[in-house]
Amino acid sequence: MPKYSQGDVVDVEKVGAAIRSSRPVLGLAARSPVHELNRRQLGTGAVLAQSLGSIAPAAASSAAPAAAVAAGAGSGAVWSAVLALLVAALVAAAINVFTRRMAAPGSLYSFSAQGLGPLGGFLTGAALLVGYGGIGMACIAGATQYLGRVARFSADNGAVVGRTASSDSLLLGLAIVVVVGLIVHRGALRTWRLLLALEAVSVIAVLAASVTLLTSSGDHASLATILVVAPSTDSLGYAGLFGFVAGVIISASGFVGFESGTALGPEARRPFQMVPRVVRWAPLISGGVLVVSTWAQVDAFAVTAVDPAATTAPFHDLLAAQGYTGAWQRILDLAVGISFVACAVASLTALVRLTFAVGLEGMLPGFLARVDRRFRTPYVALGVALPVIAAVPLIGMALGVPMRAWIDSLIAIGVFGYMLAYLGVSVAAPLFLWRIGEATAGPVARAGFSAGILAGLVAAYVVYQDRAGNAACLLAVAAVLAAAVVYYARVNHTRPESVRAIGLYDVTSDEDVLWGPRADTGGNLQG
Numbered sequence: 172m173p174k175y176s177q178g179d180v181v182d183v184e185k186v187g188a189a190i191r192s193s194r195p196v197l198g199l200a201a202r203s204p205v206h207e208l209n210r211r212q213l214g215t216g217a218v219l220a221q222s223l224g225s226i227a228p229a230a231a232s233s234a235a236p237a238a239a240v241a242a243g244a245g246s247g248a249v250w251s252a253v254l255a256l257l258v259a260a261l262v263a264a265a266i267n268v269f270t271r272r273m274a275a276p277g278s279l280y281s282f283s284a285q286g287l288g289p290l291g292g293f294l295t296g297a298a299l300l301v302g303y304g305g306i307g308m309a310c311i312a313g314a315t316q317y318l319g320r321v322a323r324f325s326a327d328n329g330a331v332v333g334r335t336a337s338s339d340s341l342l343l344g345l346a347i348v349v350v351v352g353l354i355v356h357r358g359a360l361r362t363w364r365l366l367l368a369l370e371a372v373s374v375i376a377v378l379a380a381s382v383t384l385l386t387s388s389g390d391h392a393s394l395a396t397i398l399v400v401a402p403s404t405d406s407l408g409y410a411g412l413f414g415f416v417a418g419v420i421i422s423a424s425g426f427v428g429f430e431s432g433t434a435l436g437p438e439a440r441r442p443f444q445m446v447p448r449v450v451r452w453a454p455l456i457s458g459g460v461l462v463v464s465t466w467a468q469v470d471a472f473a474v475t476a477v478d479p480a481a482t483t484a485p486f487h488d489l490l491a492a493q494g495y496t497g498a499w500q501r502i503l504d505l506a507v508g509i510s511f512v513a514c515a516v517a518s519l520t521a522l523v524r525l526t527f528a529v530g531l532e533g534m535l536p537g538f539l540a541r542v543d544r545r546f547r548t549p550y551v552a553l554g555v556a557l558p559v560i561a562a563v564p565l566i567g568m569a570l571g572v573p574m575r576a577w578i579d580s581l582i583a584i585g586v587f588g589y590m591l592a593y594l595g596v597s598v599a600a601p602l603f604l605w606r607i608g609e610a611t612a613g614p615v616a617r618a619g620f621s622a623g624i625l626a627g628l629v630a631a632y633v634v635y636q637d638r639a640g641n642a643a644c645l646l647a648v649a650a651v652l653a654a655a656v657v658y659y660a661r662v663n664h665t666r667p668e669s670v671r672a673i674g675l676y677d678v679t680s681d682e683d684v685l686w687g688p689r690a691d692t693g694g695n696l697q698g
Contacts, residue, residue, distance in 0.1 A: 201680060202680050203437070203677050203678050203679070203680050204531065204675055204676075204677070204678065205276055205437045205528075205531070205675075205676075205677050206680070207540075207542040207547065208276065208437050208438055208527075208542065208547055208548075208549075209358060209360055209438050209546075209547035209548075210437050210438060210677070211438070211439070211440050212360055212438055212440065213359055213360060213363070213435055213438045213439045213440060213445075214439075214440060214445070215439075215445045215448065215449065216363055216364070216367055217359045217360065217363035217435065217438075217439075218432040218435050218439055218445050218446060218449045219367065219432065219449050219452075219453065220359065220363040220364075220366045220367035220370070220517075221359060221363070221431055221432045221434070221435055221517050221520060221521070222428070222429050222430070222431055222432035222449050222450070222453035222517075223367070223370050223453055223456065223457065223513075223517075224366055224370060224431075224513040224514055224516055224517030224518075225306070225427075225428025225429065225431040225432075225514060225517040225518055225521065226425070226426060226427070226428050226429050226453065226454070226457045226514070227310065227370075227428075227510045227511060227513060227514035227517075228370070228373075228374055228377070228425070228456070228457040228460045228461065228510070229370070229373035229374050229376065229377045229460070229506055229507055229509075229510035230310075230313060230373075230507050230510040230511050230514060231424070231425030231426075231457070231461060232377050232381075232425065232460050232461050232463075232464035232465075233377060233464070233484075233485065233486055233503070233507050234485065235252075235421055235422055235424060235425040235461065235464075235465070236248055236252070236422075236461075236464055236465035236467075236468040236469065236485065237468055237472075237479040237482060237485035238421045238479075239251050239252070239417070239418035239421040239422055239465070240407055240418075240468070240469060240472060240479040241479040241480035242414060242417035242418055242421055242635075243411070243413065243414025243415075243417055243418070244414050244415055244417060244418025244421075245407040245414065246407055246469050246473070247414070247415050247418060248407075248418045248422070248465050248468075248469050249462065249465050249466050249469055250415070250418075251415060251418030251419045251421070251422045251465075252418075252422040252425075252458070252461050252462045252465040253462060254419050254422075255419050255422035255423040255425070255426060255458075255461075256422075256426070256454065256455070256458035256461070256462065258419070258423060258426075258621070258624055258625070258628070259423070259426040259429060259454035259458065260451075260454060260455070261597075261617060261620055261621035261624065262430075262593045262596075262597060262621050262625070263429065263430070263450050263451050263454055264451075264614070264617045264618070264621065265593075265596055265597040265600040265617065265618040265621045265622075266279070266282070266430050266433065266450050266596055266600075267447045267450055267451065268600040268603065268604060268614055268618060269282035269285065269433075269596070269600070269603065270282075270433055270436065270442070270443070270446045270447045270450055271443055271447050272443070272607075273285075273436075273676040273677070274433075274436030274437045274439065274442035274443070274446065274676060274677040275433070275436060275437070275528065275674075275675065275676035275677065276434055276435075276436070276437055276524040276525070276527055276528045276677075277296065277434075277524070277525050277528030277529065277674075277675065277676075278299070278430060278431065278433040278434045278436075278521065278524070278525065279295055279296075279299050279430060279433070279592050279593075279595065279596045280292055280293075280295055280296030280299055280525060280528065280529070280592075281528060281673075281674050281675060281676050282433075282596050282599065282603075282674075283295035283296075283592075283595045283596050283598075283599040284599075284673045284674030285599065285603045285606070285674055286598070286599030286600060286601070286602035286603035286606065287595065287598065287599045287602065289659075289663075289670045289671070289673040289674070290656075290659055291595060291598075291599065292595075292599075292673050292674055293534070293655060293659050293673060294595065294652060294655055294656070294659075295591075295592050295595035295596065295599075296525065296529065296592075296655075297651055297652055297654075297655035298588045298589075298591035298592040298595065298648075298652065299525060299588065299589070299592040300522065300525060300588070300651070301584060301585065301587070301588025301591075301648050301651050302427065302428075302585050302586070302588035302589035302592055303431075303518050303519075303521050303522035303525065303585075303588075304518075304522060304559070304560060304585070304588075305581050305582065305583075305584035305585025305586070305587075305588055306427065306428060306514065306518050306581070306582065306585035306586075306589075307514075307515055307518035307519050307522060307560045307585075308560055308563045308564050308581045308585075309564075309577075309578050309581035309582045309585060310511045310512070310514040310515035310518060311344060311347055311348060311351070311511075311515050311560065311561060311564045311565075312344075312564035312567065312568075312574050312577050312578045312581065313507075313508075313511040313514075313574075313578050314347050314508050314509075314511035314512045314515060315340050315343050315344040315347060315564070315568065315574065316340075316508075316574045316575070316578070317504045317505075317507045317508035317511060318343060318347070318504070318505070318508035318512075319339060319340055319343055320500075320504040320508075321501055321504045321505050321508065322339070322343065323339070340568040340574070341565060341568045341569050344561075344564060344565050344568050345561075345565065347512060347515070348557065348561040348565070350512070351512065351515045351516050351519060351557075352519075352553065352557045354366070354516050355516055355519050355520050355523060355548070355553055355557075356543070356546060356548055356550060356553055357546055357548070358546045358547065358548045359435060359438070359520065360438075361546070362516075366513050366516060366517075369509045369510075369512075369513055370509075370510060370513050372506065372509070373506040373507065373509050373510040373513075374460055374510075376502055376503060376505075376506035377460060377464060377486075377503075377506060377507075378460065378463060378464075380467075380486050380490060380499070380503055381463050381464050381466070381467035381468075382467070383490065383493075383495060383499075384467040384468070384470065384471040384486075384489055384490065384493065385466070385467050385470060387471075387493040387494075387495075407469065407472055407473060407479070416628075416631050416635075417631075417635050419628070420628060420631060420632050420635055422461065422465070423586075423590075423628065424582060424586045425457065425461045426454050426457060426458065426461075427585070427586055427589035427590075428514070428517065428518065428521075428589065429450065429453040429454040429457065430450055430593075431517055431518070431520070431521040432446060432449045432450060432453065433446055433450065434520065434521040434524040434525065435520075435524070436677065437676075437677035442677075468485055468486075468489060471489040471492075471493070472489070475489060475492040475493065476492065477489055477492050483575050486503050487500055487503065490503075515560075519553070519556065519557065519560060522556050522560070523548070523549050523552045523553045523556055524549065524552075526539050526549070526552035526555065526556055527539060527540050527542075527549035527552045528675060530549075530552065531675060532669055532672040532673055532675050533666060533668065533669030533672060534662055534669050534670070534672075534673065538551050539551055539552045539555065540552070563581070564577065564581070580641065580643075580644055583636055583641050583644040584644045584647055584648060586632075587629075587632060587636070587644065587645060587648050588648055588651075590625060590628060590629050590632060591629065591648070591652075593621075593625055594622060594625040594626060594629055597618050597619075597621040597622035597625055598618075598622045600614070600615075600618035601614070601615040601618045601619055604618075633645055
């Protein structure tokens with residue numbers, strides 16, 4: 172240990188190194204395996220911005236209610252939204268079994284491996300990869316569609332168009348991809364305030380539109396009336412149990428991604444406090460917006476001539492039917508477009524952290540775990556993931572594919588991936604608790620109930636998408652999972668140490684205990 176006298180200039184890095192080398196803490200690693208990330212720097216707001224951004228409540232609430240009604244839920248779409256919210260709460264409880272005990276950039280991938288073993292964890296990670304990727308692609312296309320409407324509003328005389336011209340869409344899409352990439356590269360520490368503010372403004376716009384519909388002229392039904400309406404008197408075409416389940420599935424698509432804040436666990440200041448809180452509250456916040464939006468749209472469909480199966484912009488058409496045009500359309504397009512951009516940022520952030528974790532374990536090439544020295548973000552993983560995520564929607568725009576159909580297909584793929592990942596972590600939770608000797612009745616029952624409901628919803632989702640003619644989307648997900656099994660078997664044969672490393676998570680090190688986490692600049696100590 173070097174000696175210093177009063178007035179000497181102290182190099183805090185050398186002092187820290189001397190302390191760590193002379194006084195290692197028995198039983199602790201010298202450094203966390205994810206020490207290159209910006210550990211212990213993010214507050215609750217940053218983690219919340221990540222989760223809400225992935226959900227994109229404004230975007231989901233603008234489209235899901237009409238889709239649920241059109242699928243046969245009728246006025247029961249409100250109940251479908253409520254039940255989907257309860258399912259999300261159960262999944263959140265299962266996820267929090269892990270978030271209270273570990274922080275992992277791989278999120279559900281790393282969590283599931285603790286209960287299902289390496290293969291189960293890897294398959295959950297593959298499903299999560301599909302979820303992040305599919306929703307990220309859909310969000311780039313959605314942002315292009317809605318912001319394109321804002322840019323072309325005057326030329327269209329306020330008319331809602333299915334898509335912008337191919338060249339205009341491609342240029343706008345490229346600009347959105349660049350913006351999303353720059354934000355993700357800079358990291359949540361520097362951008363979360365902006366993203367959270369934009370999402371809040373978007374949600375306020377959607378709630379304002381909902382309130383406007385509920386208070387406009389006409390014979391409106393109260394929420395209580397809609398909730399207890401008899402199917403036989405439903406004017407929106409209630410299609411029985413299948414229609415109701417279809418409504419739950421569609422409404423559940425408005426909650427996927429709420430867990431993505433867990434990917435920032437190692438970077439949160441107090442991960443075992445902040446992350447579980449965000450995972451618990453994010454779906455409730457988004458669910459409240461979705462239920463209000465569903466109530467408003469169900470009520471408005473009943474008192475107007477707007478067909479929920481034909482509209483591509485429900486709020487637009489419902490407000491127009493009530494006499495609200497002009498500025499309302501521009502504001503809503505801007506709000507939903509911003510929500511899609513925030514969702515693309517959050518989905519890509521989670522995808523990059525997942526890729527970083529898999530690269531760090533050695534399951535993917537190790538260069539994917541390289542971190543930018545300034546922003547402390549996995550820049551190589553971003554450089555690999557962003558072109559792939561951007562290519563699919565941009566190619567569709569270049570070919571002139573109608574973006575509405577493109578978005579629907581990508582969302583179908585992403586939601587299926589998310590549902591399989593949620594099923595994996597729900598099954599893993601009680602097994603993990605049993606393994607560590609903490610299998611108490613309450614958490615095990617909640618996780619088991621979540622797994623049972625999700626298994627039923629996954630089966631129903633397959634039937635629903637097959638009936639809707641989207642079997643190709645299901646086959647695409649199945650192909651990814653099959654490829655994951657083959658790749659896992661190959662790695663297990665050639666690099667078994669990488670397979671044993673699956674499930675990597677942040678750990679307290681002697682560096683943390685003796686010196687404390689460092690800020691990314693200046694070597695200042697952080698408590």
